Amino acid sequence: MPGGPGAGAGNGAAGVNLPALRSHNAALVLDLLRTAGAFGISRLELAERTGLTPQAVSKITARLRADGLATEAGHRASTGGKPRTVLRLVPEAGHAAGLHLDRDELTVVLCDLAGAVVAERRAPLDLGAGADAVVEGAAAEVEALLGGVSPLGVGVALPGPLDHALGVLHRVTGFPEWDGFALRDALAGRLGLPVVVDKDTNAAALGVAVGAGARSGSGSAGGGSFAYLHLGTGLGAGLVIGGAVHRGARTGAGEFGHQVIQLDGPLCECGNRGCIEVLCLDAVGRGAVAEAARVLGAGAANLVGLLDIDLVLLGGRTVAAHEEVFLQGVGAVLAERARREGGGTAVPVRVAPGGARGVAEGAAQLLLAPLFGRGEG
């Protein structure tokens, strides 16, 4: 499948008339409908919020209604004039699948246009079983999940490094045999659906920035900048700068885990010594979780110092197993750094929303977010 990220999102998207969404203005209107939820929003408010003329808004909403993407949500009293008709998004008008391939388990979710999960499956996975077996196993799970639904496409999230634009994997730590594998094209060919591939950390960060729990202009992540640090079977980061996922020139940004912070430290699977990842995982392995949290905190503090972000979010199953220890340990390092630097309070640390399926939900947003003009830098 040719093209860059999101390429082919117009192919085979039964149920949604995508040409209507190719316009930037239509995406703006659709995003406001999405964030208004079931309450809805009037055409006048849409015009005020987008800066478009009422005529332009009427034309766009007529097309969205004709395509089944928007519908009337009743009437609301207005000051002085006649009651206004409010419109809302029709979430069930389209779906996207999100597939999370972890080293030992896969999770696949089906999300509606609003990002809500409507179906979910989990299965054991051996990421080292070879490309053919993994692609076939993942495709079978996706097909079982879909039933008769024809989605916009499938977002796939897995450990990096990888090339998001081309959908080609690089040398995944611990699984060097994946280096150079064109996962996007293999899965798209097998499923006959558009596929977008990204790192698990970027998918989770995207899910936080624009997912079902996020609302534009409000909440911790709306339009802001944050780092999502994922400590599971590996350690990586997803960076959201100004509301958009920061992937970098070669889509390689966020390789947080393999920063060397202890020269001549223990050997990491990546070949370096003393990486944050190996120090964290070693500490967890011998039950020294507070020490792992301190190491993670040192890395988080470096990131905060480099990027001046608003928030640090922690996720992944190792964090989930010891939430309080990690929140306290990372928070303490950030507080100590802020105290020494002066000038205000420490950047807050929280557990990322979304839980165990946050990465899979974010993977579905790889297809959904572009429809609403969201999430791309």
Ligand SMILES: [Zn+2]
């Ligand atoms: Zn390393």
